[in-house]
Amino acid sequence: MQLEGxxxxxxxxxxxxxxxxxxxxxxxxxxxxIIGRTEDDDARQTRAAIQALGRRCExxxxxxxxxxxxxxxxxxxxxxxxGLDVLIxxxxxxxNGGLLELTPEAWHGAFDVHVHAIFYLCRAxxxxxxxxxEGAIILISSTAGKLATPTHIAYQAVKGAIPHITRGLARxxxxxxxxxxxxxxxxxxxxxxxxxxAEQKKLNLNxxxxxxxxxxxxxxxxxxxxxxKNDYITGDTVTIDGGLTMRIA
Numbered sequence: 001m002q003l004e005g006x007x008x009x010x011x012x013x014x015x016x017x018x019x020x021x022x023x024x025x026x027x028x029x030x031x032x033x034i035i036g037r038t039e040d041d042d043a044r045q046t047r048a049a050i051q052a053l054g055r056r057c058e059x060x061x062x063x064x065x066x067x068x069x070x071x072x073x074x075x076x077x078x079x080x081x082x083g084l085d086v087l088i089x090x091x092x093x094x095x096n097g098g099l100l101e102l103t104p105e106a107w108h109g110a111f112d113v114h115v116h117a118i119f120y121l122c123r124a125x126x127x128x129x130x131x132x133x134e135g136a137i138i139l140i141s142s143t144a145g146k147l148a149t150p151t152h153i154a155y156q157a158v159k160g161a162i163p164h165i166t167r168g169l170a171r172x173x174x175x176x177x178x179x180x181x182x183x184x185x186x187x188x189x190x191x192x193x194x195x196x197x198a199e200q201k202k203l204n205l206n207x208x209x210x211x212x213x214x215x216x217x218x219x220x221x222x223x224x225x226x227x228x229k230n231d232y233i234t235g236d237t238v239t240i241d242g243g244l245t246m247r248i249a
Contacts, residue, residue, distance in 0.1 A: 001085070001136055001229055004029030008086035009077045011035040011064050011121065014043040016190040017140065018090035020217035022057075023049050024225045025086065031056035033077035035091065037063055056081060064091040065112040070120035074128070084128045086228055088138045089121055095154040107154050114158035118165055126173060135178035136228045139166050143186040143241045159184075163237040170235030179234035181227040186241025188215045210243035 008025040012018035013034030022032045023046065032050055034057065036043050043059045050057035058080045062069035078084045095102075095110040118139060129135030144152060145159030166182040173180065187209060205212050223238050239245060 001134060001231055002029075003086075003229065006030045006085040007032075007077070007081045007083050008088065009033045009035065009074060009084060009125070010088045010090060011062075011073070011117070012091035012140075013088070014040070014046050014059070016090075017185065017188065017217045017220045018088070019046040019049075020221035021088050021090060021138075021224045022046060023053075024218075024221040025088075025228070026050040026053045026055040026057070028225060028229070029055070030086065031081050033058040033060055033073075033081060035060050035062050035064065035073050035077075037061065064089075064117040064121070065109060067116070067120045070117050071124045074121060074124035078128055083132075084125055085132070085134065086136045086138075087121060087125045088140070088224060089118055090140045091117065092140070092158075094152075095158075096151060097154070098151045099153050101151075102154055110154040110158050115161050115165070118162070122169065126176075126178065129178050130173075130176045133177045135173075135176070137169070137178070137180040138224050138227055139180070139182045141166075141182050141184040141237060143184055143239065143245050145184060146239075146245050166237060167235045174234060177231075179227075179231065181233060181235070182237040183220060183223050183227070184237055184239045184241070185220045186215060186239070186244040188217060188220060188240075190217055208244055208247070209241070210247055213242060215240055215242060 008030045010018050010022040013022040014036035022034050047057045060073045062073040092114045139162050141162040142159040169180040
């Protein structure tokens with residue numbers, strides 16, 4: 001897909017990986033709606049960066065854990081910018097706690113924003129893409145969906161579900177030339193990992209990550225942009241983790 005003049009929507013697009021993806025779309029020539037819960041400094045800075053590239057940017061306030069907000073933000077983005085060609089679902093955050101510590105509210109909340117939102121966002125977005133016989137949807141999973149830790153059961157569950165949802169949607173909408181793909185980042189230099197202890201960071205860099213460095217949001221955005229632009233990839237999950245998930249010792 002050539003992105004010049006196309007329209008993208010990025011949930012969680014005000015900071016981190018979402019912001020980097022939104023800026024990457026703009027650099028490639030797209031106008032972008034970024035979705036966040038508040039219009040804070042992050043949102044304003046991301047909008048300014050996109051506008052500095054000569055592209056339009058709309059900030060739409062929505063909570064992707066709420067079905068009505070998912071539907072509304074897609075409809076509002078299409079109305080403000082004149083359609084929709086690319087959807088990137090990057091909203092979400094960590095869900096800490098093992099089975100016995102995790103509250104039912106936290107468990108259901110994790111599924112609301114990471115998994116159930118996909119259902120509502122795609123149900124709103126796909127009818128806008130199907131008449132064009134072209135579209136791209138990128139869902140954000142995580143290496144946590146492939147690995148196991150004793151204190152992140154909900155996060156592992158939701159991130160593990162996303163590649164399977166990706167494949168199902170990709171099969172269903174391939175006849176419409178709408179491609180659905182997924183990226184699975186590892187340890188990326190974002191606020192998500194800011195609270196990681198110095199000991200854990202040292203363990204990651206010295207023992208867990210073969211490349212011995214963290215990734216950046218821009219490196220994840222590069223992979224997202226590749227999946228959007230390459231029109232012969234669908235149903236795939238690209239892992240960006242410095243080799244974290246390939247090691248066996």
